Amino acid sequence: MTSEVFEHPALTSAATRLATLRAAAGRIGAPDPVAALRHLDCSPPSIRTSASAVDAGALVVTSAQTEFRAGVERAETGGSTETFGTWADTVDSQYGAAARAAAATAALGVRIADRLDELALEVSSEVSVIVSDADAAVAAVLTGDRSAEVVSAVSAACTAVVRTVQEKVASLTALAAELEPMTTPAVQLS
Amino acid sequence: MPEGRGSRIDSDISGLRPEAGGSATRNPPKTGDISGLRPEAGGSATRNPPKRPDRLRAAADLLDQATAADDKAAGRFADARVDSTPFGISPQARELAGRWAAALAAREADARVLGDATSDLAGRLRIAADSTRSTGFRGRIAVAQ
Numbered sequence: 546m547t548s549e550v551f552e553h554p555a556l557t558s559a560a561t562r563l564a565t566l567r568a569a570a571g572r573i574g575a576p577d578p579v580a581a582l583r584h585l586d587c588s589p590p591s592i593r594t595s596a597s598a599v600d601a602g603a604l605v606v607t608s609a610q611t612e613f614r615a616g617v618e619r620a621e622t623g624g625s626t627e628t629f630g631t632w633a634d635t636v637d638s639q640y641g642a643a644a645r646a647a648a649a650t651a652a653l654g655v656r657i658a659d660r661l662d663e664l665a666l667e668v669s670s671e672v673s674v675i676v677s678d679a680d681a682a683v684a685a686v687l688t689g690d691r692s693a694e695v696v697s698a699v700s701a702a703c704t705a706v707v708r709t710v711q712e713k714v715a716s717l718t719a720l721a722a723e724l725e726p727m728t729t730p731a732v733q734l735s
Numbered sequence: 736m737p738e739g740r741g742s743r744i745d746s747d748i749s750g751l752r753p754e755a756g757g758s759a760t761r762n763p764p765k766t767g768d769i770s771g772l773r774p775e776a777g778g779s780a781t782r783n784p785p786k787r788p789d790r791l792r793a794a795a796d797l798l799d800q801a802t803a804a805d806d807k808a809a810g811r812f813a814d815a816r817v818d819s820t821p822f823g824i825s826p827q828a829r830e831l832a833g834r835w836a837a838a839l840a841a842r843e844a845d846a847r848v849l850g851d852a853t854s855d856l857a858g859r860l861r862i863a864a865d866s867t868r869s870t871g872f873r874g875r876i877a878v879a880q
Contacts, residue, residue: 552820552821583824584823584824584825584828585823585825586823586824587821587822587823587828588820588821589821590821591817591820591821592817592821592822592835594817595815595816595817595821595835595839596815598811598812598814598815599811599812599815599839599842601811602808602809602810602811602812602815602842602846603808605804605807605808605811606804606805606808606845606846606849608804609801609802609804609805609807609808609846609849609853610801612797612798612800612801612804613797613798613801613853615797616794616795616796616797616798616800616801616853616856616857617794617798617856618794619790619791619793619794619797620790620791620794620795620798620860622790623787623788623789623790623791623793623794623860623864624787624790624791625791625794625860625863629856629859629860632856633856636849636852636853636856639845639848639849639852640849642845643842643845643846643849646841646842646845647808647812647842647845650838650839650842653838654835657822657831657835661822661823714823714825714827714828715827717822717823717825717827717828717830717831718827718830720831721827721830721831721834724831724834724835724838725834727834727838727841728834728837728838728840728841729841730841730844730845730848731841731842731845732844732845732848732849734848734849734852
């Protein structure tokens with residue numbers, strides 16, 4: 546029996562623990578618990594790398610703001626007009642808005658990665674309990690027992706795995722809602 | 736007054752504006768600019784008129800550096816792009832991935848708009864510097880829109 550590989554190592558471990566339950570499920574036509582894990586598979590390190598690039602961009606925006614301010618100070622000593630200064634103040638405030646939005650986006654990216662890690666670990670842990678509770682029934686099914694009691698226990702275990710994964714996946718909606726305000730530009734210049 | 740440069744200066748007199756600080760922050764003009772942040776025609780520039788175009792051009796150079804940094808920031812945000820796979824294959828994960836992509840695009844747009852605005856200001860300073868030198872105008876320099 547080959548174990549399946551997932552992007553997230555915790556899910557690979559969970560799939561290994563589910564191997565016998567999966568085999569039993571196949572014998573009685575129950576939902577495939579390993580297939581359910583696919584819906585939660587993810588790669589938090591890739592998201593952290595992305596968030597890190599955003600954070601680097603935020604620092605560059607802050608650096609740009611410093612240079613912008615230096616330029617405006619110099620312009621003021623060169624006799625720039627009040628109108629120039631007023632517009633410079635507006636642009637300057639937008640530099641601040643852009644830097645804050647970028648930093649917040651990066652921070653949320655890190656939190657998304659952390660949350661995906663948590664969900665994968667939680668599923669892995671919960672799956673272990675489910676598998677453990679169904680061990681005897683799984684063994685019975687795999688040896689040819691088709692009594693209602695063991696078939697029901699295996700089927701319930703598979704359903705429990707699917708439900709656990711569905712609950713974790715559903716929690717991603719809250720993260721998407723948090724991200725929503727950051728999907729529009731923070732800089733407003735017209 | 737918008738937040739940022741002006742308000743920051745008001746609360747921090749430790750030398751964030753070394754060039755303008757002497758005449759503008761510590762000795763605000765008695766008339767004209769009531770914010771005290773910018774010297775008008777009576778500031779140090781008027782006392783040393785020949786340096787004004789040079790200062791404006793130097794200012795434009797600094798703004799060009801800021802523009803370059805804006806471009807660099809936009810590049811960083813573009814580099815942050817990632818496909819949806821790391822988020823997962825569920826509809827919820829794809830929605831999350833889509834919003835992450837939209838957030839990155841918004842940050843990139845922010846940086847590019849700032850770059851354009853800053854570049855525009857640099858151009859106006861150069862025009863003002865050149866017109867001052869060519870006309871011999873020694874009054875208040877029109878660099879505004």
